[in-house]
Structures are given as structure tokens and as C-alpha cells.
Amino acid sequence: MVQIQPPEIPTFPPGDLWSDEPPLETYRHLEELIILLTSLNRFWSDRTDYFAAGNMTVYYSSRQRKDEELRGPDFFVVMDTERRERKSWVVWEEDGKYPNVIIEVLSDSTSSVDKNKKKQLYQNVWRTRDYFWFHPYTLEFKGFTLVGRNYVEIEPNAQSWLWSDELQLYLGVFNERLRFFTPEGELVLTPEEEADAERQKVELERQRADAERQQADLERQRADAERQRADAESQQAELERQRADAERQRADAESQQAELERQKNAILRQKLLELGVNPDEIG
Template sequence: MPPTDLIFDDGEPLESNRHRITMNVLIRSLKHYWAERTNYFVGGNMFIYYSSKQAKNQDFKGPDFFVVLDVENDPTRLGWVVWEENGRYPDMIVELLSDSTEAKDLGMKKRLYEQVFKTKDYFVFHPFKVNSLQGWHLDSDKGYQPITPNPQGWLWSSSLGLWVGTWNGTVEDDNAVWLRFYDQAGNVVLLPEEANQQRADAERQARLNAVSRLLDMGLSVEQVADSLSLTIAEVAAMRRE
């Protein structure tokens, strides 16, 4: 019988705060992008149990980020237990490299994901090394084959239907080069707060355009304010922009 006394927390934090932020950016942006979907599970820094021997020896810590497609999106999972998930393994995995884990992520773990998990897409990225992104796609005959980058240096994840690439900007007050998803059109997959800010900026620009158009038509500031349900001060401020 499979073991039932599984441990899901080893008490070890991620390598650095930037590793934690990178993992959360990937999780939160994908969940926001797939808000209407219910047939997937995304996890981060979670144990994956795949055999009784491995569970007994506790010799494997889970990926930093992984996605399993065509499964129930159950947020109460403490980890991913393959024998409780109809034998399903992750379809896509990202490991965030560090100086202490790089050899294992590119060696033992890569072989495990290729030969046991048979994970379709595997990516690695070092949050403190800008040009460290690498990726492999599983070929049924040849095993993992390197994914060729596009002109921007992004790598295509066929399992997610998204590009995996780098993005320079500020997240949680840390200005760095981050690992992000991009859609087929090349747009960065937004975090919820980025999407909210984008909508707010678009709405403000639309108001500015409307104020400018009405003033150009000869309406007074008072008339424009009344027409757009704005205060006179707001119209005056927009007029100066």
C-alpha cells in the first residue's frame, strides 16, 4: 500500500527573497491569465511524491514551480501525490537555480523529470544571473531537446501555449530581471495588480481624451465637467496635462 504519513513541509525557506518573488510572480500571473479555467493545478515549492521508496526515504524536494494540466484545480492540496492523482505528473516545471542547487537541477532533477516524470517542458533560471534561462522539450525518442529561443531570447512552452522569457522591472520594490510569461502576441502575462493599473491608466487616458475633445469643441470647463461627471478641479487639472 502507498504510504499515508507523508510530509509536506521540510521547514526550509527558498534560497532568497528574489527566488520567492520569482516563484510567486509565475504562480500569480498564470492564475490571473487562466482565471476562467478550472482544469489545471499550479504549485510552487511543493513536494511531489511519485513512489513509495522515494516517500519513505524523503529524498526529493518538489520543483520551485510546476503545472499539471487537465486535472481538478483543488487549492487544498498540500502537495502532489502521483498515486492519488491517477498517475499524473507535471506537464511543465521551472527550477530556480542557485549556486548551491544548480548542479542538481541540471543533473539529477533534469534526468528525473525526463525519465520518470516525462514532463514535457523543463526550464531553469537563476534569479541573480540575467542570461541563465534554459529550456528543454521532451522528444519521445530523443529525450529532452534544447528549446531554441526566439529573437527576444524567450523559450516556447508548448504545454502552456506561452513564452517563457525575461522582463526587466520592479516587483515588490526589487528592480531586477524577472522570469515572466508572454502570450503568443508577445504581451507579458500580467499580475493582478498590473492588470488593475493598466485598466486604471486606460480609463484615465480615455477621460483625458474626452476632456480634450470637448474643450476643442468650445465647451467651457464647467460644461465639460458636467458632461463627464467630473469636478471642475479635475477638468482643470486634466486640461493642464
């Protein structure tokens, strides 16, 4: 009788594994990962259904061996999972979930592996939907998405950005850095950029308030000048009226004086006539 042996059940290492990745090659590589991670976490600050990490080991097989070439992804995002801190990404402890999106930041020493060995791993084993690579010095940038069982290169839009259907975001080069963009074309800001934008907004509001205050001051000054001009015109009109009254009074006085002179001459003439003197003969 042939005894059937039960299938061998793979023994997985413990799930609480530390990440085992080498240091990043340059500050620009580090800065790129920080930008990608912090901008996405800020943009999705209200979401708890994803995990994003940079330069972290992904443990995916009980037969996995340390490979000096085949390190973990530079940056990856796993969707539909719990957003919490992890020491590494252990697939068998995460319901078998693999990264949905991977970005490799190329260097001269890793470029060949990223474009070949890793690409095959992500395509054939991990089945990662969207895969991108970017060189922070040459600015080489490409993206691939799974169609069937193979990666197909993503066609760029008019801005040379590449769409990630998993993230529902564009990726594109901006100021020599790989950045996320919204479907509407807005740059996904880092926390520092958002703080700068808020400061600029506050400063613009302050400048606008200052400009409005200055405009109000000018309007008030203009109104004061108009009122002063109107007062001056009113005073001038009053002076003109007083001058006209004075002229009229002077004319009346002269008329009265002339009338008095006429009456006086008439009385004198009458008296002379009464005395028998011809006034016309008096020189």
C-alpha cells in the same frame, strides 16, 4: 510442490501529505515564484483543468526518501486535472499524473542539482514534457522538451523567448524576471499589473475626456469669437449705412437749402424788376 507467492503490492503512505520544502533562499526567488503563479492563474482564471504550484513537494513513489538535495520543483503545472487547493502533489492520488511543466529557479547552492540530478529525474522518471531553469541574478535561462526519451534544448525565437508546447505560451526574461508571453507576444500580467493597467486605462480615458472637453470649449470659444466678430462686422456695416444715410440726408438738405436760396433770389429779383429796379445794379 512449489508455492508461488503473489507479487508484493507496494504500500503507499496516506495521500493527505503536507508539503515539506525548505524556505526560498532570497526574496527575489520568492518574488519570481509569486509572479509565475499569480500571472498564470490570472491568465487562466476561466479554466478549471489545471493545477499550478510553487515550492511544493511532489510525492511520487512509495520508496521515496527524504533527500536534502532532491527537493520538490520550484514551480510546476499539471494539465488536465482539477483546479483546487492541495497540501502537496501526491501522484498516486492524482491518477498517476506528473507535472507537465517544471521551472527551477536556480541558486548557487542548487544549480548543479537542478541541471543534473533533477533534470535526469524529470526526463527519465517523471517524463515531464517541458523543463526550464532560470537564475534570477545571472539571468541564465534554458528550456528543454522531451523528444522521444530525451530532453532536447528548445531553440529561442527572435526575442530570446522559449516556447512551451504544454502551456501554449512563451517564457522569456522581462525586467530581469522570468515571465509568460502569449503566442501573439503580449506579456501575461500579474493581478497587480492588470489593476495598474486598468487604472492607467481609466486615467487615459479621463485625460482623453478632459482633452475632448477642452477642445469643445475651444471650439465654443472660437464660435463665440466668430459670432462676436460677425456681430461687430454687422454693427460696423449698420454704422456705415447710417453714416451714408446721414451724408445723403445732409446732401439733400444742402440741395434743398440751395434751391430755397435760388427761389428766394428769383422772387427778390422779380419784385425788384416790378419796381423798376435793375437787380444787377444793386451791389
